[in-house]
Amino acid sequence: MSATHAARKGSSRTGSVAFVGAGPGDDGLLTVRAVERLADADVVVVDQLDRDAVIRAHCRADVEVLDAGFGEDGQPMTRASRAKLVAGAAKGGRRVVRLMDGDPATFTGLTDEIAACRKVHVPFEIVPGVSAVSAVPAYAGVPLTPAGTDALHVVHPHGVDVDWTAHAGAHSTVVVLGAQDDILGAAEGLLAAGRRPATRVVVTANGTTVQQRSLACTLGELADLLPAATLGRPMIAVVGDAAALREKASWFENKPLFGWRVLVPRTKQQAGGVVSRLADHGATAQVVPTISVEPPRTPHQIEKAVKGLVTGRYEWIGFTSVNAVRAIREKFEEFGLDARAFAGLKIAAVGGVTAAALREWGIQPDLVPTENQSAVGLLEVWPAYDRMLDPINRVFLPRADIATDTLVAGLQEIGWEVDDVTAYRTVRAAPPPAEVREAIKTGQFDAVVFTSSSTVRNLVGIAGKPHATTVVACIGPQTAKTAEEHGLRVDVLASEPSAEALIEALADFGAALRLSADEAGEPVLRPSQKRPAGRRSAK
Template sequence: MTPTMIKKCKATGSVAFVGAGPGDPDLLTLRAVQLLAAADLVVRDPGVPDEVLTHCRAEAEVVDGAHGEDGQPLAQAARTKLMIDAARSGKQVVRLIAGDPGSYAGSSQSWTDEVTACARAGVTFEIIPGVSPVTAVPTYAGIPLAAGAQREIRVVNAAEPDVDWAAHGATEATLVLVGAVPVIDQIARELIAAGRRPATPVALTRAGTTTEQKTLVSTLDRVAVDVKAAKFEGPAVTVVGDVVAQRDVMSWFETKPLFGWKVLVPRTKEQAKALSDQLRSYGAVPFEVPTISVEPPRTPQQMERAIKGLVTGRYEWVAFTSVNAVKAVREKFEEYGLDARAFAGIKVAAVGEQTAAALRAFGVKPDLVPSGEQSARGLLEDWPPYDPVFDPIDRVFLPRADIATETLVAGLIELGWEVDDVTAYRTVRAAPPPAETREAIKTGKFDAVLFTSSSTVRNLVGIAGKPHATTVIACIGPQTAKTAEEHGLRVDVMAPEPSVAQLAAALAEFGAARRLAAIEAGEPVYRPSERRPTARRRAK
């Protein structure tokens, strides 16, 4: 290839019009995730949730499709030019469209004009469908559209002019309406006038597939009154037909034990990921607030000697009691040009599954993880005593925090082992969260807070103040509960075993029992943040 030919060869970009789905970021298609991961420029609709962008590279440029850099409205022509210019310069562009381009695309009904412009400009493009709100939202509301005897389904955009409601009223077809809330009174009257039974069930669902989802169930003859009384606002997906009755049995999303609960998790994002994922599975909205900051030890010599000893065969065991300890050792390894092979011939213990997972990510398979309680006590129960016949070396390397308890050290010594107790990292109180977060904590905007240690209690109260009286307090164990009570908090939930997974499960059981009690009493199901007692709750 000649230099001239090389000069003429130019990277070609493209534009992908990608349906982002109805709101739940877990409903993205695999192709959508692939395109986002490779995108240089992402132009998104306002209705696309921020969580969708977690699939993008850190270097990707993200543009609000409705506004320019100056905050002014971004005209369609300007938006289209931006995408075409980027593609011509060799960039991979993703146009994120709320909903599904092929059926209902939320606020981006003009996306077809953008596709036409790309075609005219000779820019390569593709169109990726998304999960459609007109099917997903009713399903999340417990209304499977094709579950009843009536198989005909009509999707109607109520915002369109001259909708023939008489024709829709003259049939028993299930109606799925978008844009119906502002004109629901007129729609109901015209459907009844055309022959629909006044008692025909109606369900309106807003913020569908998200933890803000709310569904109002009524009938054609009462829906206008009920919408007004509930101050129900759109946008929403409305279903008219007998299939709405299926909701009594099939409601699965809004009935999750912690549905819509805003749960404060006083841990860093790295520490909180598994816990936050578990909370989301129960319908909660986790909000992570770090209460500690992890910093290197004041003097590195102790860690340096321990790493050298690890390489030269000083230790029979290495015991990791936290993910942070794994991270600290891994960083030292990288500093010295070492990798997981340095652990060859050394037994490795992990205090629990999260720490074990961090070791596996490092390339180290732990030899010992507690079979019972995931704690220092649980680790000691499974730890073998030193045997001079079978153990050529009697020493254990224990990298841990500067404020760790002596439980594990004392227990290992009692089992006959020598212990190099090394400060691998320091834990210091984190900086206070933003003012709006502190205000939310103090005024009861959070439904629950999970305390995973006594230090998280002390640090959260220190940097953000006490949680409000209505906030449910959940603690990982008796010592953490005692600390919470010492700070004037009443403990509502305690994990049956000291693990974060058991703590989240215990909170879910509490939420489920609370919900059942309200239903059995014939009362509405409220989140803790939706009620305000007259007096502040005190610890017993």
């Protein structure tokens, strides 16, 4: 527990509560003010939806999390119980964030919780959030008020006897929130009140998340089609001419990898960019660490090389991975050095990602291959040693303990002396949990993305081969060759050796599958939904 947090908990002054709208499910819909309040929170009181990712991303590690959805007996909390919990959490001067699904002011217990705060003199504020009323239809491709709309009705019929005649206007849009029975009851009530059976309806469940599913039909068809659709919950229905716009405006569920579950065998430190790019295309990534990056067993060699770098022993330093950059940066910090120690030294990077890691450190590399971003490509552009131009003939290569000799041998052939130094070790990670291994082997993942040959070898070693239906995407020819040597068929190959190009290639593959299904008049199925028996084999 931090000293600041402990001091506040021990304080006799009254704390505060911020009622913060968390949006309908997509974590990216948090407002700037919401993020600020989460960063300052001592306690976060969560609602019905899982907000673990939001808390990990925006709160301190020592934040206390309280569940306002269910009590200790596992039963749903009453509004009164939630209000008491929220007000009580502010005792001892603690800053509380009451994280409410959607917008706090829309169909929540906000008024009860405000009353509880006022009763014990706890100051509060309200941070509006993105409401499910508008966000879920928007993610379903349904703008709520097309031309000619004369009214917008929002109804939450749960436990309320609704007079549907007030919502039955032919040119109105009706948004209904609730469970399946609420939606079906609303359809029955609207039909009885005079709304035409041909009126368009879109029902969406799990809106704004990659589990989102929508059903488009007419009001007259809904009673037959909705139970069979098994969409899930929570649900929102849009009734009216607005629902007809989905045919042209649907975008979220049409993303090329929408709903795909993608396996990312990589270290957690390196997976962030891949995970975010997959999310942009509608996929959910699951990172399975296949290697652990650790310091050398004996630090003498790397320490000697770093000291030689400072004293002018080298003309060049060549970085062949982000891990190498990280290892040298950590060693610099250990010695009290910074990027200024590279003054007068020529710096090479194997590719754009490694170059970006150097720039983040404040270092602009002198040499980066533009086409073949690999050890071979770096060697192709590396200038030969010229004793008239180069005052020093030595190169420092901080690399992994399992690095190949291609670059070293090539540099020596063009006249350079090379100090090939182990800067870090790559150790095979422990096997993932049994359920993850089972998911890999039985085809529950739609795709796997391999970013190096070692990720192929290590994944197969600790978890087994991916199932035959799992799409295999590789970052380059060498990685693809390794995959084929392990009995895998490669479906996707990046146009260039970068994580961005790899995910774009996978997205193009997904888009082609979607287009092929549409042209054939068939439902769009994810690879995991087409699982024959057997394992994948190479062609």
